Amino acid sequence: MAKKILLIGTLDSKGREIAYLRQRVEERGWGVITLDVGTLGNPTCPADISQQEVAKAGGGDFSQMKSKGDRSYSVGIMIQGAINKAAELYSHKELAGVLAIGGGTGTAIGTAVMRSLPLGIPKVMVSTVASRDVSPYVGTRDITMIHAVVDLVGLNPITRVILDNAAGAIVGMVAGAAVVNVGRSLIAATSFGISPISAELARPLLEEKGYEMVTFHANGMGGRALEELIGQGLFAGVLDFVTHELADQLYNGYCGDIGTDRLATAARRGVPIIVAPGGLDCIVFNSIDDVPDKLKGRKLHHHDIRVAVRTSEEELERIAMTMAQRLAHPRGPVGVLIPLGGWSEVDKVGAALFDPRIDRFFVDALKRLLPPEVSLKEVECHISAPKFARLAVEWLDEMICTRR
């Protein structure tokens, strides 16, 4: 069966618009499956997957749900049902891409379905709330948001342009999507603005050995995305040079919103990983006003409007404990590689946050706390030295080759 585009929306309030989208997508030669997530009224255009069917797939009963009249309960059921229906289409290889339209609620439902699907499946959300904080909707996923600008009510010259663009975008994406083809040679690495250039130095070395490298910006969202994609089995190995997010998490700093999985996925899934302390010399805050009183008086670096505050022994001990916990019981090889000459561009001889005594304390704590399966090596150089990147690449390559 030919793959189709799944079109999600509330057919009670946006039936006309969805029927128009369907027509525009079909004119371009793609089949459409409409999925109705409306819970208020009756659909105003035909649904391929009806609201009753969606509710059932979500573990609910539509008529019961309707009489109950609890909006958030209904939305929860419809989200779960739509996710299950999409997963079914995906597993039958019938899903080419997902297109959804909606306001606040419709966006919550549409993007929840999109977030449940793997990277690479085209995902387009036409939303009236695209120009707000979209982090809860997009999260770590490859979702494309089209700002509706106007309310998606009625077909007029403005809404037609937005809907045409949406039809064009999804059709163009599904027709052109290169297949994510990773084989066994893709390596994930982390990088960060003021942190080391290790990732860039590692890239050519990896390429020489026949690998490709993907970089994640360890800014909170990037770290989460890395963990999720490790979880999807995309990578042969991980060079986690920048673990700075763990420091920010202590004080909810600039990159602190990382959840509880950071650093844990590779060890849990047995993907070879090298961990380095890039950026653990500092906690970054959005502005000087956000620095807690407790940290005032410490060594400080002004980046732009953001400021980096030196980490203390006590904080690094907490980070060492977190690292040890998350790397415990690894199912694959895990190495920790520590450069003794500093962990970022502001932590090196002569720089504002340089403090080898505190760094030493961290290394000793880690040695004490790490599980026996994890080996730790120390290197006499700065984290940005070519030597450091070379040793990291060689160690990771050795781990991967040994396993093969």
Add this chain to the structure above:
Amino acid sequence: MGRVIVILVMAEEKWQEADFLRKEIESRGCKAVILDMGLLGNPQGLCDITREEVISLSGQDAKEVALITDRGKRMPVMVDGAIQKVRELYSEGNIDGIISIGGTTGTQMGTSIMKSLPFGVPKFAISSTASLPAFASRYIGTSDITLMHSVVEIAGLDNLMRNVLARAAGAICGMVEGSASVPISLPGKGEKPLVAMTHFGPCEECAVSVRRQLEERGYQVIGFSAAGIGDRAMEAMIERQNLFGAVIDLAPGGVGEELLGFARAAGPTRLEAAGKKGIPQIIAPCGVNWGSPLKRKYKPEYELRKKYDYDAVRTFIRLSEEELIVVANAIADKLNKARGPVKVLIPLGGWSSFDRRGTEFHEPELDRVFVDQLKKKLRQDIEVREVDADLEAPEFAQAMVKAFHEVVGT
């Protein structure tokens, strides 16, 4: 010639990715033009529109620009120059779509440049920071920009990045073809004009009823959500593009929210564009007597007021007499500058679904303070019509439609 898509990129960092995108776009039959909006460092490859050309179009002296070593200070130069260039291409009919690739800096610049093109020209930004809290609103603002989260850092052509770029190329080409087959068609002479209408939740019944009545008469009504972005977008579209023949402003609360620093702030020029263009306006006061303070700016004094929890994220508080007077003055100032006809309709039975007569939130004495002040400050020829119904009652929607026809005709 095929349709032309401009690629905005900082060529010292991401030229390779732009070049890959160019090939993907051209394999789909469109032509791609790379514009270098780079700041410092040499481009990694050839660009069709060079950095030097962009700088010269910025109007700044190239020698002086060469002395700027601060990235941040080069950004406005490149944005200004690139805006000149894309506008020139647009006026010659040589641009059908625009796409940018970048992290924070590249997306910030790229989206600023795109915003200079009219509504409807496909605009697409691929960004590694699309999903960071509050970044999307900064990038998109009120414009019809599509934002794609790259998930991975845009630093090298690995397989994931190629997949992302191929999808983006497909999307922008698909959009460009679609927008060519259905161009924005505005009503011609003698046809009914497009009507812009603001509304939000608490005046939904009124909005639905007004829309239905106007649509029955052959008008097309474009809705804008008065939550601080949609209503700003309406002002921008009235200001920059001649799309609308009349405005029904059911929910101009963004004026007061702006003055008081609240969540639905709609910018300093809210309620001004239609007047400036001389477009007729019919205005109702839904939500004007309420404010939605940001949770982090909550003052203890707000706890003493009547408050209404609209949903999990929005709480409205009643405005005080002093605040109502400030807001009335501001609205009067704005409307007094109007070059076209204006009518203000006041429903005496309450200004929203939750403060209608019979509810604990109905406070006609407070509302009266606003109305009296507004009447006192408004130009004599601007009518304030009082209607003895609440805003959500069918009688009020009928009164709005009647006033509309008086001004616009039938």
